[in-house]
Structure formats: structure tokens, C-alpha cells
Amino acid sequence: xxxxREQIEDVIEQEPVAVFMKGTPQMIMCGxxxxxxxxxxxxxxxVTTVDVLxxxxxxxxxxxxSGWPTIPQVFVKGELIGGADITEELLESGALQQKLDQxxxxxxxxxxxxxxxxxxxxx
Amino acid sequence: MEAERIRVLLxxxxxxxxxxxxxxxxGTGDHFQVTVSSAAFDGxxxxxxxxxxxxxxxxHLRDGSIHELRIKTKGTT
Numbered sequence: 099x100x101x102x103r104e105q106i107e108d109v110i111e112q113e114p115v116a117v118f119m120k121g122t123p124q125m126i127m128c129g130x131x132x133x134x135x136x137x138x139x140x141x142x143x144x145v146t147t148v149d150v151l152x153x154x155x156x157x158x159x160x161x162x163x164s165g166w167p168t169i170p171q172v173f174v175k176g177e178l179i180g181g182a183d184i185t186e187e188l189l190e191s192g193a194l195q196q197k198l199d200q201x202x203x204x205x206x207x208x209x210x211x212x213x214x215x216x217x218x219x220x221x
Numbered sequence: 222m223e224a225e226r227i228r229v230l231l232x233x234x235x236x237x238x239x240x241x242x243x244x245x246x247x248g249t250g251d252h253f254q255v256t257v258s259s260a261a262f263d264g265x266x267x268x269x270x271x272x273x274x275x276x277x278x279x280x281h282l283r284d285g286s287i288h289e290l291r292i293k294t295k296g297t298t
Contacts, residue, residue, distance in 0.1 A: 130289060167275050167282045168290065180268045183292050187267065 103159040105215050106148075110163070111176045113146035113213075114202050118160050119170040120151050123210050127151060130182035134170040137182070137189040143174075143198050146211045153217050175201045222250055222286045227278065234277045235259045239297050251288035256295075263296035270294035 100108070109116050115138060121127030123135060123145070138145050150156045150169055161167050164178050172179040174197055179185055188194035198206065224243040231241055240258035255274060262270045271292045281287040 128289070130291075166272070167279050178268065180271055184267055184271060 100216070102153075102155055102215065102217070103163060106156070106160050106163055109146065109148055109213055109215075110173045113173075113211075114175060114206070115143045115145050115198075116173040117145055117147045117170055118150050118156075119147050120149070122149055122212050123147055128169070130168075131170045133182035134172055134185045137185045137194065138172065141189050141194040141198055142206070142208055143194075144202070144207050144209050144211075146213055148213050148215060152215075156215060156217075174198065222281060224253060227253060227255065227281075227287075230277050231255065231257060231274070234273070235261060237261070240295070246289075246291070251286065253287060253289070254291045254293070256293040258295040258297060260297045262294055263298050265296070267294070270296075 117134060117138065119131035119134065121131060126132045126135065135145065150160065157169060160171060164171055166178060166181070168181055170181055172181070172185050179188065185194065188197065224245045228241065228243045231243065235241060235257055238257055238259040240256060242256045244254040246252045246254050257274060271294060274292050274294060275282065278287060278290065282290060
């Protein structure tokens with residue numbers, strides 16, 4: 099069973115757009131998480147979300163990996179874009195669409211996926 | 222926490238800021254809007270600008286005294 103940090107790194111590296119958020123797209127639990135998801139939706143991004151609320155260690159391990167202390171955190175092809183503020187600013191300037199086009203192509207899928215980390219036997 | 226305390230911390234980090242404002246967005250002392258415009262950000266990627274602001278407030282972000290922080294940064298060019 100993979101350690102928590104490894105699971106987090108896998109999501110960051112393997113998902114086209116990874117969003118670590120409070121809650122899920124169906125049940126968003128914080129304003130900034132909602133802002134980030136809305137901006138990504140408006141830019142036509144596929145989204146894979148991870149809820150950080152089930153275990154405080156998720157947020158600790160994530161921040162150790164990314165060096166970013168707050169939630170949400172948005173990654174495109176493994177690269178940290180930032181939180182809600184930056185994602186929104188990039189949407190407004192058109193840079194978000196550009197980055198998605200470059201990273202994922204213009205005919206990209208737009209599915210929304212929720213990934214649950216395996217917390218059972220995490221030490 | 223008080224907006225004023227955040228302002229003092231940011232002023233120490235960005236003494237030459239052309240613009241520096243801290244707003245308690247909800248009046249509950251834990252949802253803040255911070256705006257910093259400084260030559261220190263000229264030519265610095267947006268994410269690094271925000272990272273520097275986060276670094277100043279990281280303890281208060283971690284302990285939850287700041288629940289939500291919105292950041293707006295600008296260079297001066």
C-alpha cells in the first residue's frame with residue numbers, strides 16, 4: 099500500500115489537471131475551492147479532484163511536496179499553477195486556456211473525476 | 222486576527238511597496254484580502270509573487286487564524 103506522499107505525487111504526475119480541494123465537485127466545502135473549480139470549468143479543463151478534508155495528513159504531505167501552504171492547489175501536467183487567485187487571474191488573462199491547450203490539446207476531454215486516497219493502512 | 226497585524230508583517234517584508242492593503246473581507250477576523258504592489262515583483266512569475274506573500278503568513282495559515290486568504294500582487298512596471 100503506497101505511502102500517502104507517494105499517492106499524492108502519483109495524482110500530481112499522472113492526472114492532466116489535479117485539484118486538491120476541500121470537499122468534492124458535488125459537495126464543495128470552501129469558497130476558494132469553488133473559485134478554482136469554476137475557473138477550470140470555464141477554461142474547459144478536465145479535472146481530477148482529491149478531497150483533503152478526510153485526514154489532516156493529506157494537507158501536510160501535499161504542502162511538503164508543493165511548498166504551497168493553502169488549499170486549493172491546482173496542478174497541470176504535474177506543474178503547480180497555484181490556488182484560486184492565480185487560477186482565476188490566468189482565466190481572465192486567457193493564459194489558463196493557453197496553458198491547457200499546450201498541455202492537453204484543444205480537443206481535450208472535459209471529464210470530472212474524484213480520486214480517494216487510500217488512508218486505511220497509512221502509518 | 223487583526224488586519225493590522227497582517228499589514229505590519231507584510232510591511233516588514235515589502236518595505237518599498239507602492240501599494241499594500243489588508244481587508245477583513247467578512248468582519249470575522251479570518252477571511253482576508255491582501256493586495257501588494259512592489260518593485261520586488263517586477264519580472265517575478267505570479268506564482269512566486271503569491272508564494273512570497275504566503276511565506277510571510279505561513280504560520281497563521283497553518284494554525285487557522287487566517288482561514289481564507291485572497292492575494293492580489295502586482296509589479297510596478
